[in-house]
Amino acid sequence: MISVVPIVIVVIMVIAITSLLVNLTKRSRSVLFSGSRIRWMFVGYLSILLICTGVSPLLPKGEITYQKVDGNQLERDSNELYEAAIKGNIETVDSEYIVKTRKFDYTEKQLNIAVLNDDFLSTSIFVERKTSNDGKIEALQYQTGSGINDLSISDLLQPLKINIDKNTLILENPEKLTLEFSQFQQAFPINQFNGKGGFSDSSHFINGTSILYLKIPKDLELTTTNEIVLEYVE
Template structure:
């Protein structure tokens, strides 16, 4: 019923104007044709804005809606705590962004980054209980969003490559996102009570973790300057 309020207000205004024009007080209230044209034009603008505004999209339907940003904060905290305590396997699979598995029989592994760049994800390393000749990597990512729109599916995963005895960790490929937002015209807002320029952009980045599982006795040589964390 809220969307009918502007129409009701406009109807009352028009009804009042018509009654004034038909009454004997017309000359006192409206002196001259210029004032009548100004008033009529203003009413026409109100009618056009009121009629068009309900047709404008108020949300982008291709995005999932984030109803509560606190849920994202909770997910991020739960993911980090589970990884830090070695309970990452208990985390819901929906947070798994990508998996890798590399066969590796060497005694040492060098960890590096592309062009010595800073990595925008936490890196955690767990040593297995056996030397199984396999390096496993899992990228976990909680939801992210802009305002009330979830953009998790638009984000690309972190990249890793194994070349000879070097495991190179790379940031996700960069992407560009453009957003447009519609809001009611001033002529409508003055009746609905919505304040102009009240909209602010809120970004929720979520938590990103690269979890490495390496053979028990594999020696790691750090050439990355990554502050990765060993999981006991």
């Protein structure tokens, strides 16, 4: 619970300084303080500064520090992953991008691939046929980094849920993630002089590339719904 003592002290300081400034401006013959409206605007501005100064140490300290990332590098990583997958060179990709691996024993001749509840699947699916019918399906999920305003949010993202039920490979999207960000920026008067312009509340989001790479037995036939597109690699 926040103590009210610091707040009381700040309020007393504001009242005392406000009274002092009012008395001084009443006695002053300066043109700057000749108008009562200007005088009260100045007094109010100083009062707000004092209140913010006193209250800021009382704000919650439970914020999370995010790692800074280079947005251009994130985009290059995504392009490199996609190119490696489409050319069948997925082994050349850094293992740090592997977020999930599954292996299934499967000896049937046909396998259907479906998304739970017919949801939209934002993950690209690549299929590589093995040189033999070894009765095993390997599912590797790759995900490159994601960021917002040059801050990494990769650790917050969850992989697909993958499972086999009878003759169907079921894919389930992770739970939707809702992020709320608060960001401080320099005040408008300062931005006027440092060349950064005036007000700006835009955000820059980079969504990493998500790929499900399937290695299947040589003669296994795959079927899908219309919503799913499979890309076969050599």
